[in-house]
Amino acid sequence: GENVEQHPSTLSVQEGDSAVIKCTYSDSASNYFPWYKQELGKRPQLIIDIRSNVGEKKDQRIAVTLNKTAKHFSLHITETQPEDSAVYFCAAISDNYGQNFVFGPGTRLSVLP
Amino acid sequence: NAGVTQTPKFQVLKTGQSMTLQCAQDMNHEYMSWYRQDPGMGLRLIHYSVGAGITDQGEVPNGYNVSRSTTEDFPLRLLSAAPSQTSVYFCASEGTAFTGELFFGEGSRLTVL
Numbered sequence: 308g309e310n311v312e313q314h315p316s317t318l319s320v321q322e323g324d325s326a327v328i329k330c331t332y333s334d335s336a337s338n339y340f341p342w343y344k345q346e347l348g349k350r351p352q353l354i355i356d357i358r359s360n361v362g363e364k365k366d367q368r369i370a371v372t373l374n375k376t377a378k379h380f381s382l383h384i385t386e387t388q389p390e391d392s393a394v395y396f397c398a399a400i401s402d403n404y405g406q407n408f409v410f411g412p413g414t415r416l417s418v419l420p
Numbered sequence: 421n422a423g424v425t426q427t428p429k430f431q432v433l434k435t436g437q438s439m440t441l442q443c444a445q446d447m448n449h450e451y452m453s454w455y456r457q458d459p460g461m462g463l464r465l466i467h468y469s470v471g472a473g474i475t476d477q478g479e480v481p482n483g484y485n486v487s488r489s490t491t492e493d494f495p496l497r498l499l500s501a502a503p504s505q506t507s508v509y510f511c512a513s514e515g516t517a518f519t520g521e522l523f524f525g526e527g528s529r530l531t532v533l
Contacts, residue, residue: 408453410462411462
């Protein structure tokens with residue numbers, strides 16, 4: 308089945324700096340890659356996603372890039388703000404896994420003022 | 421529009437007790453699922469359903485039962501609680517068009533003593 312790895316597990320940045328979180332996946336049939344943000348004590352919420360026919364997608368300060376050949380995708384957050392502090396999860400969906408989401412273990416991002 | 425509603429939010433059980441976590445959604449979503457969240461392990465799929473009357477196992481199904489008698493409801497049953505089932509449980513649903521976005525409930529924190 309699909310396996311998703313995520314690095315780093317924790318990340319601290321100064322406010323205004325950029326943050327990058329990387330994920331790798333194992334199933335070449337995976338075709339959809341969402342990112343979820345989970346604030347402390349809250350539910351995960353979708354912040355951005357990318358499909359396998361696209362290499363990059365941006366939404367204001369966040370962007371996601373996908374390298375299908377290397378089977379990895381990354382979340383980029385620019386001009387970080389304290390409200391970006393949260394746990395971020397990447398996920399992959401494969402037809403081989405019944406279209407179920409396979410999540411990475413998460414990255415705890417702390418933005419220091 | 422309430423979205424995905426989970427109850428209870430907190431529960432303490434003794435080893436061997438049984439209980440049911442309730443999940444309901446009012447978005448007419450065909451796909452529903454249950455995840456457990458443990459530190460450093462991300463979100464792991466327990467069971468899922470692609471429609472009323474259809475359920476299937478995810479990555480970690482042992483010790484849990486589900487049923488899907490209606491489109492709206494997807495309860496998760498713990499048959500004989502064990503300390504290893506101490507976790508935060510999330511119910512999630514996704515629209516029939518497979519938009520790719522999971523809508524999560526608020527979570528249920530379960531402690532098994």
